[in-house]
Amino acid sequence: MSDNNPCLSCGACCAHFRVSFFWGECQSAGGLMPDDQVVLITPHRVAMRGTESKPTRCTALLGDVGQGVRCTLYKERSSTCREFEASWVNGEHNPQCDSARSAHGLPPLMPPVAPSIAPERVA
Ligand code: SF4
Ligand code: SF4
Numbered sequence: 001m002s003d004n005n006p007c008l009s010c011g012a013c014c015a016h017f018r019v020s021f022f023w024g025e026c027q028s029a030g031g032l033m034p035d036d037q038v039v040l041i042t043p044h045r046v047a048m049r050g051t052e053s054k055p056t057r058c059t060a061l062l063g064d065v066g067q068g069v070r071c072t073l074y075k076e077r078s079s080t081c082r083e084f085e086a087s088w089v090n091g092e093h094n095p096q097c098d099s100a101r102s103a104h105g106l107p108p109l110m111p112p113v114a115p116s117i118a119p120e121r122v123a
Pocket of ligand 1: 006007010013014085087096097098100
């Protein structure tokens with residue numbers, strides 16, 4: 001994760017949504033996620049511990065939302081976490097990113113401003 005990643009000073013989605021995924025991503029099924037970090041929510045799905053009920057906050061999230069955060073399971077994180085992208089980081093808007101940030105009193109991320117191009121001088 002690069003230093004200019006907006007997620008490093010946010011963390012809102014980790015403290016807003018139920019973060020669920022297929023149980024097959026857990027270590028006991030051959031995946032990466034430690035089993036003790038999840039709770040079973042359906043026969044085939046688990047949720048990150050702390051996100052299965054309100055108030056929501058993944059127990060793997062360290063720090064203060066909107067200030068500075070770190071995921072202690074970054075390398076082992078689920079497909080749900082890997083696929084959730086901050087708005088505009090890859091050029092696409094993610095309304096769920098806006099929603100999570102808004103729930104924590106944070107403004108939506110804005111698309112990068114295109115560099116202005118000076119008009120060509122006409123001789
Ligand atoms: S809400 Fe958006 S900016 Fe904040 S941590 Fe999640 S993806 Fe990153
Ligand atoms: S595992 Fe990491 S990225 Fe996923 S919700 Fe928890 S703190 Fe956020």
